[in-house]
Amino acid sequence: MSQYVAKATALAKTLTALASPPLKEFWKYAKVELSPPLPGDFLKLQKSLKESTKNLKTNVKASGGRLGQVTVREAWLNVLVTVEIVSWFYMGEVIGRRHFVGYKV
Secondary structure: OHHHHHHHHHHHHHHHHHHHHHHHHHHHHHHHHOOOOOHHHHHHHHHHHHHHHHHHHHHHHHHOOHHHHOOHHHHHHHHHHHHHHHHHHHHHHHHHHOOOOOOOO
């Protein structure tokens, strides 16, 4: 019986030695990435949103009605990209349901 205890103790020591470097790295990143946002983060977000809306307004004014000047090639590429995005969305829905038609109730 003491042999099994010794082997189990040795195995536990080996596992902790092998697992400690990845766990240290995980906790290092988890402390930063998984922490809740601070009030200062919301202020930064609000400022960046204001700047981006200003940039959007200036870009729309600078384009001067560019939407009416889209070539057929550009319009066709936009349609293909949109169809691809919608197709991947629906394929994800089917994979998530694990059934092709509707949800199993």
